[in-house]
Structures are given as structure tokens and as C-alpha cells.
Amino acid sequence: MKKPYKLMPVVYFDNYVLRTLKKTDYKDMYDYGRDPEVTRYLSWGPFVMPSEARRSISQIFYPRIRHGLPIGYAIVDVKTSKMIGTIDFHSKIRGENGAEIGYVLHQNYWNQGIMSQAIKKMIEIGFDYLNFDLLRIRHLKKNVASQKVIEKTPFKFIQKEKYVLEKSNSILEDEMLTYELTKEDYYGSQQSQRNL
Template sequence: MDTDRLILRPWLESDAESLYRYASDPDIGPIAGWSPHASISDSLGIIRTVFAAPEVYAVVLKDTNEPVGSCGIMFSNGLHSANMTQREAEIGYWIGKPYWGQGLIPEAVNALLSRCFNELDLDAVWCGHYDGNVKSKRVIEKSGFKYHHTDHDAVSPLGDKRTEHFYRMTKEDYNALHINRERQTDR
């Protein structure tokens, strides 16, 4: 998938060094519920396992061809946090700290939402963030998700209990959002 500034493509084993560069930062993983990568070998293992799942993409800058983050669509039969039905999915994402605040992840999420609703014909898409992850919350809000509920004492992949906030977008929400955006663009 291509956006204005990004290519979303499957992860390659040759991406391990770039993945480690950004995923080893202690400000990235723990707030999202995963441990910082400890080595390039650790990152390679993640590429071969977690990132080998269908619909998991490297967020690659068109200008440099470097992967600087990850995003993906998770279904009810795989690893996910939201309590969803078979025709729903959850979107997850992260990006390296040097790229925070540039609107790159909302751009990637927009591409994933288009895939979910226009190609995979899903009924709804979920997105969530742990309490305190204000950057992730901002992406969710920018992308047009609507707050749905909060789970207290949710166990993160790190094994600790956290408060997790969930947001949802239906296909109808998505279509209405894009009609409104087109109207604003036409003005």
C-alpha cells in the first residue's frame, strides 16, 4: 500500500537493523505493552514470528526506503486486545521517536482503514491505547474513531495490569467521515 509519504509492505529479514534502531528505544515499546528490542537478533526474531502474521506492515518512508515503524490489522482469530466479532478487526501501530508528531501514523492508519472497509469488507475496526499513551490516543482521535469503553485491570503483553481505552469505527462511520473530508476538500 502506498500513501503520500509511505509504503506499507511486509517486513523483510533485511529490515532487522532498522527495526532494532527504533524498537530498542525504551520510550516506544513499554508504553504500548511490549519490551524494547534487546539486539538486532531479537528484532530479526520478531520479524520472523510476530511480524510474519498476515496484514502486518513495515511503515517505510518513500524518501529513504527505510522502515521506521510498524502497523497492522489483527483479526478475531489472532492476537488482539479488543473483544470483537468475526467481521471486525483491530488496528495497531508504532513509529520511531524521530518521526513522532509528523502525521505519518495517521497516514498509515488511514490506509489500513481503507483496506479494512473497502477491500476486506469488514463491519467495524477497533483501536485502543493504554492509559497515559497520549500520542496513540491522538492518532486514534485524528483517524476518526469513536470512544467505546475502558477496561480496567487489562493484562498487557508485559504481564502487568493496565487501564486500556477502546475506540471503534463502523463501516458507516468510515463512509460518513470520508464524505465529510471530500466536502471539505472541495471547498
Template sequence: MKTFPTIETERLILRQLRPEDSVDLYNYFSKDEVTEFYDLDSFTELQQAESLIRIFNDRFITQQGIRWGITLKTEDKVIGTCGFHNWSKKHFKAEIGYELSPEYWGIGVMTEVLREVINFGYKELELNRIEAFTYPDNIKSRKLLEKSGLSEEGYLKKYYYVKQRFVDAVIFSIIKEEVTNDERSKN
């Protein structure tokens, strides 16, 4: 995949992040409620957002992942990101990650995004397994993953060292055949 793909949903456009999106990312990554369950501290400088955009875009160039900026169709403002990292072509799997500006929480934006990104992973990246890691206390993320078809596989004790402490993680996954079987059972 040489060209960064754009995904359109009913309300949203998922597109490649641009340097000028750094202000939007900074605005929500500087909020503690966004970074509470993230492996980053809250941003204090615009350069941190600029660096994160470069990291996301470099992962696409090196084929290690893909991260879309989430924008409303009515406004080209980045309200969050979603995509794949830890992409292993050899093992046909990747880890999905996301975050969203708090003013858009609870209205189904990320559910809409995950549906399309997961489908993209299976169809375009030829993934067989999509997994996600979340903190045990991140109830909203756990519910979102379950609503999006991922199943909890296990509890990983002291799995990460983040923000000067060891933290547990819960792993979720969805396998391609599970999605295919779900689609068949609906027909």
C-alpha cells in the same frame, strides 16, 4: 489475499517487512520511549526484531492479520509499522496497531498511515469494525486515534497483564458506516 499488498501515500510506502528490516526495527524498538506503551520490553538483541518480523509475516500467511512496514518514498528504511491483528473474518472486525520511530513523531506520518490502512480494512478486508486498545496514559495515541475518526468506547480496568503488572486499557473503535456517513456529509 495471496499477495502482500503495497500501499502508497503522499510521502510513504507501506510494504511487507523483510528480514533485512530487522536492523531498522531493532533501532527503534530498543528505545524505551517506543516500548513504554507496548506489550514488549525494549529490544536488547537483533534476534528479537527478526522474530517480530516473522510473527507479523506469519499472521499474513495464516490470514490472522497484516502488518506493513512504513518507509519514506525517499528512503527504503522502515520507520515504523502499522496493521491489523486479532482479525475475525466471521465478525468482520480487526484491531489496529502501530508504532513509529521517535524521530518521526509529531509530523503527521501516522495520521497519513492510519487513513490509508483504515480505508484498506474497509475496502479490501471487508471489515465493518476497526478497534484499538491503548493505555490511558498514552495521550499521543489517544489523540491520534480520535484524529483518525475512532471514538472512545470505554475504560477497561486491569485489562492486560504486561511487564509483570496489570494495566488498564481504553478501547476505541470506528464502524464502516461512520466513515461512509462522514464522506457523504463532506460532499
């Protein structure tokens, strides 16, 4: 039986490419993962040592295959061949044929529309290639930049709930905002746009 999550397609858009994360990407991951601004609203970071990035790839990303999920995508700047972030289906949605998308991007590449485009590619991959019925994406309320990214995609706001993020050197109390998109809604809106 074919297991598509083990061999993910390479996807190009503008001057960027999504390709499966490699263990050798750890130096580029450390480069943005050590930035406190980049990791402020994430459950991990900032990195202090490059070995933390290497461990993240081998112990967090690679084991996903065992759970029926892709390893995750590196977002690569084609001009420099540098990995500038990741986007991935990091966990399955309990009780549903679906997954949650997570992402992070090097600060030098913020506010250029890169992540909104990457998310749209992930929607196509999730529904067309991995055959999910439901996709979810979330952000902390204080992470306004992430909210703006998600609002440029077809995801619909579902709910907000209180959330406490305990990091190694701080505790962040906030609200977690959840957005979802079903395959049915996505293709229904695509069809209606074609009929206009």
C-alpha cells in the same frame, strides 16, 4: 477463491510508503524497538539484541497469514528507504467481521502527523480491500501521544477498562481505552461530507 490478505496493496502518502513487512527489515525494527520510550506502552520490548527483532518478524508477523490476516505493513521513509515503524491488523475481533489495528513509530518521526495518516490509509484498506465491517484500535490511558493520534482519525471512543501489562522487567497498571469504527458509519460520514 481470492485471498486479498496474502497480497496487500502498496500505499503511498507524502514521503512515506506502506508495504508488506520483509524479514530483512529486522535491523530497522531493532533500531526503534530497542528504544524504551518507543516501547514503553507496548506489550513487547525494548529489544536487547537484533535477533529479537528478527524473531518478532518471523514468529509474530509472518504467521498471521495462517489466521487470515495480512503479515503487516512496514512504514518506510521514501527519502532514506528506511523502515521507521509498522502498522498492522494484528488480530481479528471475536464474533465480528473485523480486525484490530496496532502501530509503532521511530521516535525521530513522532509529532509529524505520519501515524494519523497511516491509520486513515489502513481504514480504507480494511473496508475497501479486506472488506471488514468493523475496525478497532486501542491505547493505554497513560499513552497520551497515542490518544492524540487516534483523535485525528474517524474512530469513536467506546469504553475503558482496567488493564495490567506485565513486561519482562516491569508491570504497568492502567486503563485500556477502546475505539471502534464501522464501515457503515465511515461511509455514511463520507457521503454526508460530500453532500455539504
